[in-house]
Amino acid sequence: MAGQTDMELIKNGVRMDGRKPDELREVKIVAGVLDNADGSCYLEWGNNKVYAGVFGPMECHPRHKQKADRAIVQARYTMAPFSVNDRKRPGLDRRSSEISYIASQAFEKVVMVEEFPKASIRVDMQVVEAHAGTRCAAITAASVALADAGIPMRDMIPACASGKVNDIVVLDLNKEEDNYGQADLPLAIIPSTGEVVLLQLDGHLSPEQFEEAMDLATSGCMDLYDKMRAALENRYGGKK
Protein backbone atom coordinates (compact mmCIF):
# COMPACT_ATOMS: atom_id res chain seq x y z
CA MET A 1 0.00 0.00 0.00
CA ALA A 2 1.47 3.28 -1.07
CA GLY A 3 -0.92 5.09 1.26
CA GLN A 4 -2.20 8.56 0.59
CA THR A 5 -2.16 9.59 -3.03
CA ASP A 6 -3.34 12.47 -5.11
CA MET A 7 -4.68 10.07 -7.70
CA GLU A 8 -8.43 10.16 -8.09
CA LEU A 9 -9.24 6.46 -8.04
CA ILE A 10 -12.96 6.90 -7.48
CA LYS A 11 -15.13 9.71 -8.70
CA ASN A 12 -18.83 10.21 -7.93
CA GLY A 13 -19.06 6.64 -6.74
CA VAL A 14 -17.54 5.24 -9.97
CA ARG A 15 -14.12 3.57 -10.06
CA MET A 16 -11.50 3.97 -12.79
CA ASP A 17 -12.60 0.74 -14.45
CA GLY A 18 -16.26 1.79 -14.29
CA ARG A 19 -17.24 -0.41 -11.36
CA LYS A 20 -19.30 0.60 -8.35
CA PRO A 21 -17.55 0.32 -4.95
CA ASP A 22 -19.22 -3.00 -4.15
CA GLU A 23 -18.81 -4.58 -7.58
CA LEU A 24 -16.56 -7.54 -8.44
CA ARG A 25 -14.55 -7.68 -11.64
CA GLU A 26 -15.84 -10.20 -14.14
CA VAL A 27 -15.10 -13.77 -13.08
CA LYS A 28 -15.00 -16.86 -15.31
CA ILE A 29 -14.40 -20.30 -13.83
CA VAL A 30 -13.92 -23.56 -15.74
CA ALA A 31 -13.48 -26.83 -13.85
CA GLY A 32 -11.50 -29.78 -15.24
CA VAL A 33 -9.25 -28.16 -17.86
CA LEU A 34 -6.14 -30.35 -17.44
CA ASP A 35 -5.81 -34.04 -18.23
CA ASN A 36 -3.05 -35.24 -15.92
CA ALA A 37 -4.11 -33.58 -12.70
CA ASP A 38 -6.72 -35.41 -10.60
CA GLY A 39 -8.65 -32.17 -10.45
CA SER A 40 -8.10 -28.81 -12.12
CA CYS A 41 -9.53 -25.37 -12.71
CA TYR A 42 -8.89 -22.36 -14.94
CA LEU A 43 -10.04 -19.04 -13.59
CA GLU A 44 -10.13 -15.55 -15.10
CA TRP A 45 -10.84 -12.72 -12.70
CA GLY A 46 -10.68 -9.37 -14.45
CA ASN A 47 -7.41 -9.75 -16.33
CA ASN A 48 -6.00 -12.25 -13.82
CA LYS A 49 -5.51 -15.71 -15.25
CA VAL A 50 -4.83 -18.71 -13.00
CA TYR A 51 -4.52 -22.47 -13.40
CA ALA A 52 -4.91 -24.76 -10.40
CA GLY A 53 -4.24 -28.48 -10.30
CA VAL A 54 -4.63 -31.08 -7.55
CA PHE A 55 -3.02 -34.48 -7.04
CA GLY A 56 -3.85 -36.84 -4.24
CA PRO A 57 -4.42 -38.06 -1.67
CA MET A 58 -1.05 -39.75 -2.13
CA GLU A 59 1.90 -40.84 -0.02
CA CYS A 60 3.48 -37.81 1.58
CA HIS A 61 7.06 -36.93 0.62
CA PRO A 62 9.32 -36.09 2.32
CA ARG A 63 8.40 -38.66 4.95
CA HIS A 64 9.21 -36.48 7.94
CA LYS A 65 6.32 -34.23 6.96
CA GLN A 66 3.79 -37.05 7.33
CA LYS A 67 1.24 -36.79 10.12
CA ALA A 68 0.26 -40.08 11.79
CA ASP A 69 -3.38 -39.09 12.21
CA ARG A 70 -4.18 -36.98 9.17
CA ALA A 71 -3.22 -35.84 5.68
CA ILE A 72 -1.41 -32.60 4.99
CA VAL A 73 -2.18 -30.18 2.20
CA GLN A 74 0.90 -29.05 0.28
CA ALA A 75 -0.18 -25.97 -1.61
CA ARG A 76 2.16 -24.07 -3.88
CA TYR A 77 1.48 -20.65 -5.35
CA THR A 78 3.75 -19.35 -8.12
CA MET A 79 3.68 -16.50 -10.57
CA ALA A 80 4.91 -17.07 -14.11
CA PRO A 81 7.83 -14.86 -15.21
CA PHE A 82 5.60 -13.40 -17.94
CA SER A 83 2.64 -12.76 -15.65
CA VAL A 84 3.71 -9.22 -14.80
CA ASN A 85 5.03 -6.23 -16.72
CA ASP A 86 8.61 -6.48 -15.52
CA ARG A 87 9.68 -10.09 -15.86
CA LYS A 88 9.58 -11.88 -12.53
CA ARG A 89 12.41 -14.25 -11.71
CA PRO A 90 11.08 -17.82 -11.85
CA GLY A 91 10.62 -19.81 -8.67
CA LEU A 92 9.46 -19.26 -5.13
CA ASP A 93 10.24 -15.92 -3.55
CA ARG A 94 9.33 -14.96 0.02
CA ARG A 95 5.93 -13.62 -0.98
CA SER A 96 4.99 -16.80 -2.88
CA SER A 97 6.24 -18.97 0.00
CA GLU A 98 4.07 -17.11 2.49
CA ILE A 99 0.98 -17.33 0.30
CA SER A 100 1.63 -21.05 -0.30
CA TYR A 101 1.89 -21.62 3.44
CA ILE A 102 -1.24 -19.76 4.53
CA ALA A 103 -3.22 -21.28 1.65
CA SER A 104 -2.15 -24.80 2.74
CA GLN A 105 -3.41 -24.09 6.22
CA ALA A 106 -6.69 -22.67 4.95
CA PHE A 107 -7.33 -25.78 2.84
CA GLU A 108 -6.48 -28.11 5.75
CA LYS A 109 -9.47 -26.65 7.59
CA VAL A 110 -11.98 -27.73 4.92
CA VAL A 111 -10.40 -30.87 3.44
CA MET A 112 -11.31 -33.97 5.51
CA VAL A 113 -7.67 -34.60 6.29
CA GLU A 114 -8.49 -37.04 9.12
CA GLU A 115 -9.67 -39.53 6.48
CA PHE A 116 -6.17 -39.93 5.02
CA PRO A 117 -3.46 -40.44 7.66
CA LYS A 118 0.12 -39.99 6.41
CA ALA A 119 -1.08 -38.78 3.01
CA SER A 120 -0.45 -35.58 1.12
CA ILE A 121 -2.80 -33.59 -1.06
CA ARG A 122 -0.84 -31.50 -3.51
CA VAL A 123 -2.36 -28.26 -4.70
CA ASP A 124 -0.52 -26.27 -7.37
CA MET A 125 -1.59 -22.74 -8.26
CA GLN A 126 -0.01 -21.14 -11.33
CA VAL A 127 -0.67 -17.47 -11.96
CA VAL A 128 -0.05 -16.83 -15.67
CA GLU A 129 -1.29 -13.25 -15.76
CA ALA A 130 -1.43 -10.97 -12.72
CA HIS A 131 -3.40 -7.76 -12.16
CA ALA A 132 -3.89 -7.56 -8.36
CA GLY A 133 -5.86 -10.06 -6.32
CA THR A 134 -3.99 -13.14 -7.54
CA ARG A 135 -3.84 -14.87 -4.16
CA CYS A 136 -7.65 -14.75 -3.92
CA ALA A 137 -7.99 -15.89 -7.52
CA ALA A 138 -5.55 -18.75 -6.88
CA ILE A 139 -7.26 -19.95 -3.70
CA THR A 140 -10.69 -19.78 -5.34
CA ALA A 141 -9.42 -21.75 -8.35
CA ALA A 142 -7.69 -24.30 -6.10
CA SER A 143 -10.93 -24.84 -4.15
CA VAL A 144 -12.72 -25.72 -7.37
CA ALA A 145 -9.81 -27.98 -8.41
CA LEU A 146 -10.00 -29.80 -5.05
CA ALA A 147 -13.71 -30.39 -5.56
CA ASP A 148 -13.06 -31.45 -9.17
CA ALA A 149 -10.53 -34.00 -7.87
CA GLY A 150 -13.24 -35.50 -5.66
CA ILE A 151 -11.31 -34.79 -2.47
CA PRO A 152 -13.72 -35.07 0.51
CA MET A 153 -14.26 -31.54 1.82
CA ARG A 154 -16.61 -29.85 4.26
CA ASP A 155 -16.96 -26.91 1.90
CA MET A 156 -15.07 -24.92 -0.71
CA ILE A 157 -13.36 -21.69 0.25
CA PRO A 158 -13.95 -18.66 -1.92
CA ALA A 159 -11.45 -15.84 -1.42
CA CYS A 160 -11.96 -12.18 -2.18
CA ALA A 161 -10.33 -8.93 -1.14
CA SER A 162 -11.75 -5.60 -0.12
CA GLY A 163 -9.80 -2.43 0.45
CA LYS A 164 -9.83 1.32 0.68
CA VAL A 165 -9.23 3.92 -2.01
CA ASN A 166 -9.72 7.67 -1.59
CA ASP A 167 -11.14 6.93 1.90
CA ILE A 168 -13.91 4.77 0.43
CA VAL A 169 -14.16 1.05 1.19
CA VAL A 170 -14.35 -0.93 -2.05
CA LEU A 171 -14.56 -4.56 -3.14
CA ASP A 172 -11.93 -6.39 -5.20
CA LEU A 173 -9.07 -3.93 -5.83
CA ASN A 174 -7.74 -3.64 -9.36
CA LYS A 175 -4.09 -3.01 -10.22
CA GLU A 176 -4.13 0.80 -9.80
CA GLU A 177 -6.20 0.60 -6.63
CA ASP A 178 -3.82 -2.00 -5.23
CA ASN A 179 -0.79 0.15 -6.06
CA TYR A 180 -2.15 3.51 -4.95
CA GLY A 181 -4.95 2.56 -2.52
CA GLN A 182 -4.86 2.83 1.24
CA ALA A 183 -5.72 -0.69 2.39
CA ASP A 184 -6.02 -4.26 1.11
CA LEU A 185 -7.83 -7.03 2.98
CA PRO A 186 -7.84 -10.48 1.34
CA LEU A 187 -10.32 -12.81 3.01
CA ALA A 188 -11.24 -16.48 2.58
CA ILE A 189 -14.26 -17.96 4.31
CA ILE A 190 -16.17 -21.21 4.72
CA PRO A 191 -19.56 -20.17 3.33
CA SER A 192 -21.59 -22.83 5.18
CA THR A 193 -20.32 -21.77 8.61
CA GLY A 194 -19.15 -18.23 8.02
CA GLU A 195 -15.75 -19.07 9.53
CA VAL A 196 -12.66 -17.18 8.38
CA VAL A 197 -9.81 -19.37 7.13
CA LEU A 198 -7.56 -16.69 5.68
CA LEU A 199 -7.26 -13.03 6.46
CA GLN A 200 -4.49 -10.58 5.73
CA LEU A 201 -4.50 -6.85 5.97
CA ASP A 202 -2.11 -4.15 5.08
CA GLY A 203 -2.73 -0.44 4.99
CA HIS A 204 -4.87 1.77 7.13
CA LEU A 205 -8.50 1.22 8.20
CA SER A 206 -10.55 2.78 11.00
CA PRO A 207 -12.53 0.30 13.16
CA GLU A 208 -15.71 1.26 11.29
CA GLN A 209 -14.02 0.87 7.92
CA PHE A 210 -12.71 -2.53 8.99
CA GLU A 211 -16.26 -3.68 9.78
CA GLU A 212 -17.42 -2.40 6.43
CA ALA A 213 -14.50 -4.03 4.60
CA MET A 214 -15.22 -7.38 6.28
CA ASP A 215 -18.88 -7.18 5.24
CA LEU A 216 -17.95 -6.29 1.69
CA ALA A 217 -15.30 -9.03 1.32
CA THR A 218 -17.70 -11.59 2.79
CA SER A 219 -20.41 -10.67 0.30
CA GLY A 220 -17.81 -10.88 -2.48
CA CYS A 221 -16.88 -14.39 -1.30
CA MET A 222 -20.55 -15.43 -1.35
CA ASP A 223 -20.94 -14.14 -4.92
CA LEU A 224 -17.87 -16.12 -5.94
CA TYR A 225 -19.18 -19.19 -4.17
CA ASP A 226 -22.20 -19.21 -6.51
CA LYS A 227 -19.88 -18.98 -9.51
CA MET A 228 -17.71 -21.82 -8.17
CA ARG A 229 -20.74 -24.06 -7.71
CA ALA A 230 -21.97 -23.13 -11.18
CA ALA A 231 -18.60 -24.15 -12.65
CA LEU A 232 -18.87 -27.58 -11.02
CA GLU A 233 -22.50 -27.98 -12.05
CA ASN A 234 -21.43 -27.07 -15.55
CA ARG A 235 -18.91 -29.88 -15.58
CA TYR A 236 -20.79 -32.56 -13.71
CA GLY A 237 -24.43 -31.55 -14.09
CA GLY A 238 -26.40 -30.60 -11.04
CA LYS A 239 -29.84 -29.96 -9.74
CA LYS A 240 -31.58 -27.56 -12.08
Place this chain on the structure above:
Amino acid sequence: MSNDHVSNLMKGHMESLAAEGKRADGRGINEFREVKIEIGMLNTAEGSAMVHLGKTKVLCGIKMLIGTPYGDSPKSGTMTTSTELAPLADQSFDPGPPREQSIELARVVDRGIRESRMIDFEALCIEEGERVWMVYIDLHILDNDGNLFDCCTLAAAAALSNAKIPNVQHGVADEDVDLPVTCWPISCTFGKLGDSVILDATSDEEGVMSARFTVAHDENGNLRAAQKGMNGAFTDAEIREAVKTARASDNVLREALKGIQ
Protein backbone atom coordinates in the same frame (compact mmCIF):
# COMPACT_ATOMS: atom_id res chain seq x y z
CA MET B 1 10.19 -36.37 -17.66
CA SER B 2 8.90 -39.81 -18.32
CA ASN B 3 6.37 -41.88 -16.52
CA ASP B 4 8.49 -44.04 -14.20
CA HIS B 5 5.89 -46.66 -13.44
CA VAL B 6 4.88 -48.54 -16.57
CA SER B 7 4.40 -52.26 -16.14
CA ASN B 8 6.50 -54.84 -17.96
CA LEU B 9 3.29 -56.11 -19.54
CA MET B 10 2.64 -52.65 -21.01
CA LYS B 11 6.26 -52.39 -22.09
CA GLY B 12 6.04 -55.70 -23.96
CA HIS B 13 2.74 -54.68 -25.51
CA MET B 14 4.04 -51.34 -26.77
CA GLU B 15 7.26 -52.86 -28.08
CA SER B 16 5.45 -55.54 -30.04
CA LEU B 17 3.01 -52.98 -31.42
CA ALA B 18 5.89 -50.74 -32.53
CA ALA B 19 7.59 -53.70 -34.20
CA GLU B 20 4.48 -53.98 -36.39
CA GLY B 21 4.51 -50.23 -37.04
CA LYS B 22 1.57 -49.58 -34.70
CA ARG B 23 1.00 -47.52 -31.54
CA ALA B 24 -1.18 -47.97 -28.46
CA ASP B 25 -3.21 -44.89 -29.45
CA GLY B 26 -3.70 -46.01 -33.04
CA ARG B 27 -1.11 -43.74 -34.68
CA GLY B 28 1.57 -44.82 -37.10
CA ILE B 29 5.15 -44.79 -35.78
CA ASN B 30 6.05 -41.58 -37.65
CA GLU B 31 2.88 -39.67 -36.96
CA PHE B 32 2.40 -36.63 -34.71
CA ARG B 33 -0.62 -36.30 -32.46
CA GLU B 34 -3.15 -33.59 -33.18
CA VAL B 35 -1.62 -30.16 -32.76
CA LYS B 36 -3.42 -26.95 -31.85
CA ILE B 37 -1.87 -23.50 -31.42
CA GLU B 38 -3.44 -20.44 -29.82
CA ILE B 39 -1.61 -17.11 -29.59
CA GLY B 40 -1.78 -13.77 -27.84
CA MET B 41 -3.80 -14.75 -24.75
CA LEU B 42 -1.57 -12.96 -22.23
CA ASN B 43 -1.63 -9.16 -21.96
CA THR B 44 1.39 -8.89 -19.65
CA ALA B 45 3.65 -10.81 -22.03
CA GLU B 46 5.26 -9.32 -25.15
CA GLY B 47 4.19 -12.47 -27.00
CA SER B 48 2.36 -15.61 -25.92
CA ALA B 49 1.22 -18.97 -27.20
CA MET B 50 -0.44 -22.12 -25.97
CA VAL B 51 0.31 -25.35 -27.80
CA HIS B 52 -1.65 -28.56 -27.42
CA LEU B 53 0.14 -31.65 -28.74
CA GLY B 54 -2.34 -34.43 -28.02
CA LYS B 55 -2.89 -34.01 -24.29
CA THR B 56 0.41 -32.22 -23.68
CA LYS B 57 -0.15 -28.51 -23.06
CA VAL B 58 2.55 -25.84 -22.93
CA LEU B 59 2.06 -22.13 -22.35
CA CYS B 60 4.88 -19.84 -23.49
CA GLY B 61 5.31 -16.18 -22.59
CA ILE B 62 7.95 -13.84 -24.06
CA LYS B 63 9.30 -10.97 -21.96
CA MET B 64 11.84 -8.40 -23.19
CA LEU B 65 14.04 -6.24 -21.01
CA ILE B 66 16.92 -3.89 -21.73
CA GLY B 67 20.38 -4.99 -20.65
CA THR B 68 24.04 -4.77 -21.57
CA PRO B 69 25.38 -7.00 -24.36
CA TYR B 70 28.08 -9.63 -23.85
CA GLY B 71 31.60 -8.27 -24.41
CA ASP B 72 32.26 -10.57 -27.37
CA SER B 73 29.06 -9.56 -29.20
CA PRO B 74 28.45 -5.86 -28.50
CA LYS B 75 25.94 -5.55 -31.35
CA SER B 76 23.76 -8.54 -30.45
CA GLY B 77 20.73 -8.91 -28.26
CA THR B 78 20.53 -11.89 -25.93
CA MET B 79 18.09 -14.68 -25.30
CA THR B 80 17.35 -16.87 -22.30
CA THR B 81 15.09 -19.90 -22.26
CA SER B 82 13.69 -21.48 -19.12
CA THR B 83 11.11 -24.14 -18.47
CA GLU B 84 8.80 -24.58 -15.51
CA LEU B 85 7.69 -28.16 -15.01
CA ALA B 86 4.71 -27.05 -12.98
CA PRO B 87 3.71 -29.65 -10.38
CA LEU B 88 0.14 -29.51 -11.68
CA ALA B 89 1.32 -30.97 -15.00
CA ASP B 90 2.46 -34.33 -13.71
CA GLN B 91 2.43 -36.20 -10.44
CA SER B 92 6.15 -36.92 -10.84
CA PHE B 93 7.11 -33.23 -11.12
CA ASP B 94 8.44 -32.08 -7.77
CA PRO B 95 8.13 -28.54 -6.58
CA GLY B 96 11.50 -26.91 -6.10
CA PRO B 97 14.43 -25.59 -8.09
CA PRO B 98 14.83 -26.79 -11.69
CA ARG B 99 16.34 -30.22 -12.00
CA GLU B 100 18.52 -31.68 -14.73
CA GLN B 101 15.60 -32.81 -16.89
CA SER B 102 14.10 -29.34 -16.86
CA ILE B 103 17.46 -27.75 -17.65
CA GLU B 104 18.12 -30.18 -20.52
CA LEU B 105 14.68 -29.42 -21.94
CA ALA B 106 15.24 -25.66 -21.78
CA ARG B 107 18.69 -25.95 -23.37
CA VAL B 108 17.53 -28.11 -26.26
CA VAL B 109 14.67 -25.71 -27.01
CA ASP B 110 17.08 -22.78 -26.66
CA ARG B 111 19.51 -24.28 -29.17
CA GLY B 112 16.77 -24.94 -31.71
CA ILE B 113 15.68 -21.29 -31.60
CA ARG B 114 19.14 -19.74 -31.19
CA GLU B 115 21.09 -21.75 -33.75
CA SER B 116 18.42 -21.36 -36.38
CA ARG B 117 18.91 -17.59 -35.96
CA MET B 118 15.13 -17.39 -35.79
CA ILE B 119 15.58 -14.13 -33.94
CA ASP B 120 17.66 -11.50 -35.71
CA PHE B 121 19.88 -10.70 -32.73
CA GLU B 122 21.55 -7.71 -34.37
CA ALA B 123 18.15 -6.09 -34.81
CA LEU B 124 17.87 -6.19 -31.03
CA CYS B 125 20.76 -3.76 -30.56
CA ILE B 126 19.70 -0.36 -29.27
CA GLU B 127 23.13 1.15 -28.64
CA GLU B 128 26.25 -0.80 -29.56
CA GLY B 129 28.08 -2.14 -26.51
CA GLU B 130 25.69 -0.37 -24.16
CA ARG B 131 22.06 -1.35 -24.50
CA VAL B 132 20.41 -4.34 -26.17
CA TRP B 133 17.11 -6.16 -25.83
CA MET B 134 17.21 -9.33 -23.76
CA VAL B 135 14.57 -11.82 -24.85
CA TYR B 136 13.25 -14.18 -22.17
CA ILE B 137 11.40 -17.28 -23.34
CA ASP B 138 9.55 -18.82 -20.42
CA LEU B 139 7.82 -22.12 -21.00
CA HIS B 140 5.16 -23.30 -18.59
CA ILE B 141 4.24 -26.96 -18.88
CA LEU B 142 0.61 -27.31 -17.81
CA ASP B 143 -0.09 -30.88 -18.82
CA ASN B 144 2.54 -33.52 -19.56
CA ASP B 145 1.62 -36.35 -21.86
CA GLY B 146 5.06 -36.73 -23.37
CA ASN B 147 7.24 -35.05 -26.00
CA LEU B 148 7.75 -31.78 -24.17
CA PHE B 149 10.74 -31.06 -26.43
CA ASP B 150 8.73 -30.59 -29.61
CA CYS B 151 5.77 -29.00 -27.86
CA CYS B 152 8.04 -26.45 -26.14
CA THR B 153 9.96 -25.59 -29.32
CA LEU B 154 6.69 -25.06 -31.15
CA ALA B 155 5.28 -22.95 -28.30
CA ALA B 156 8.43 -20.82 -28.23
CA ALA B 157 8.36 -20.29 -32.00
CA ALA B 158 4.65 -19.43 -31.94
CA ALA B 159 5.05 -16.99 -29.05
CA LEU B 160 8.06 -15.31 -30.71
CA SER B 161 6.10 -14.96 -33.93
CA ASN B 162 3.54 -12.68 -32.27
CA ALA B 163 5.93 -10.83 -29.93
CA LYS B 164 6.15 -7.05 -30.01
CA ILE B 165 9.24 -5.16 -28.86
CA PRO B 166 7.99 -3.04 -25.91
CA ASN B 167 9.60 0.21 -27.11
CA VAL B 168 6.97 2.43 -25.50
CA GLN B 169 7.13 0.90 -22.05
CA HIS B 170 10.93 1.26 -21.98
CA GLY B 171 11.06 4.66 -23.64
CA VAL B 172 13.12 3.49 -26.63
CA ALA B 173 10.78 4.61 -29.40
CA ASP B 174 7.25 5.86 -29.89
CA GLU B 175 5.90 2.63 -31.24
CA ASP B 176 6.04 -1.08 -30.43
CA VAL B 177 7.22 -3.10 -33.42
CA ASP B 178 7.14 -6.79 -34.28
CA LEU B 179 10.09 -8.84 -33.09
CA PRO B 180 12.05 -9.61 -36.29
CA VAL B 181 11.77 -13.30 -37.05
CA THR B 182 13.88 -14.72 -39.85
CA CYS B 183 13.03 -18.42 -40.04
CA TRP B 184 11.02 -21.21 -38.48
CA PRO B 185 12.82 -23.94 -36.57
CA ILE B 186 10.80 -27.08 -35.87
CA SER B 187 12.01 -29.97 -33.80
CA CYS B 188 11.09 -33.63 -34.09
CA THR B 189 11.76 -36.01 -31.23
CA PHE B 190 12.10 -39.76 -31.64
CA GLY B 191 12.13 -42.55 -29.08
CA LYS B 192 13.68 -45.99 -29.20
CA LEU B 193 11.01 -48.46 -28.24
CA GLY B 194 12.40 -52.01 -28.22
CA ASP B 195 14.02 -52.24 -31.65
CA SER B 196 11.77 -49.64 -33.22
CA VAL B 197 11.97 -45.87 -33.49
CA ILE B 198 8.82 -43.83 -32.90
CA LEU B 199 8.00 -40.15 -33.36
CA ASP B 200 6.22 -37.95 -30.78
CA ALA B 201 6.12 -40.33 -27.81
CA THR B 202 3.35 -40.10 -25.22
CA SER B 203 4.12 -40.18 -21.52
CA ASP B 204 3.47 -43.94 -21.40
CA GLU B 205 5.80 -44.52 -24.33
CA GLU B 206 8.48 -42.34 -22.75
CA GLY B 207 8.21 -44.55 -19.68
CA VAL B 208 9.33 -47.63 -21.62
CA MET B 209 11.61 -46.18 -24.28
CA SER B 210 15.35 -46.45 -23.84
CA ALA B 211 16.68 -43.49 -25.81
CA ARG B 212 15.55 -40.17 -27.19
CA PHE B 213 16.72 -38.19 -30.21
CA THR B 214 15.68 -34.64 -31.05
CA VAL B 215 16.54 -32.88 -34.30
CA ALA B 216 15.52 -29.37 -35.32
CA HIS B 217 15.29 -28.24 -38.95
CA ASP B 218 14.65 -24.81 -40.46
CA GLU B 219 12.07 -24.36 -43.22
CA ASN B 220 14.71 -24.98 -45.90
CA GLY B 221 15.30 -28.48 -44.59
CA ASN B 222 18.69 -27.70 -43.06
CA LEU B 223 19.60 -29.13 -39.66
CA ARG B 224 19.94 -26.56 -36.88
CA ALA B 225 20.24 -28.48 -33.63
CA ALA B 226 20.14 -32.02 -32.31
CA GLN B 227 20.38 -33.88 -29.06
CA LYS B 228 20.46 -37.52 -28.08
CA GLY B 229 19.14 -38.24 -24.60
CA MET B 230 18.49 -41.05 -22.07
CA ASN B 231 20.70 -44.03 -21.30
CA GLY B 232 19.89 -46.21 -24.33
CA ALA B 233 21.42 -45.95 -27.80
CA PHE B 234 20.48 -45.64 -31.47
CA THR B 235 22.31 -47.29 -34.34
CA ASP B 236 24.00 -45.06 -36.89
CA ALA B 237 21.37 -46.06 -39.45
CA GLU B 238 18.52 -45.23 -37.08
CA ILE B 239 19.86 -41.72 -36.53
CA ARG B 240 20.24 -41.08 -40.27
CA GLU B 241 16.77 -42.45 -40.91
CA ALA B 242 15.27 -40.34 -38.12
CA VAL B 243 16.73 -37.15 -39.59
CA LYS B 244 15.13 -37.98 -42.94
CA THR B 245 11.83 -38.84 -41.28
CA ALA B 246 11.91 -35.54 -39.39
CA ARG B 247 12.13 -33.59 -42.64
CA ALA B 248 9.15 -35.50 -43.98
CA SER B 249 7.08 -35.36 -40.80
CA ASP B 250 7.53 -31.84 -39.50
CA ASN B 251 5.11 -30.45 -42.11
CA VAL B 252 2.13 -30.90 -39.79
CA LEU B 253 3.77 -28.67 -37.25
CA ARG B 254 4.85 -26.14 -39.89
CA GLU B 255 1.31 -25.97 -41.23
CA ALA B 256 -0.03 -25.38 -37.72
CA LEU B 257 2.54 -22.62 -37.21
CA LYS B 258 1.70 -21.03 -40.57
CA GLY B 259 -1.97 -21.15 -39.64
CA ILE B 260 -1.48 -18.59 -36.89
CA GLN B 261 0.42 -16.00 -38.90
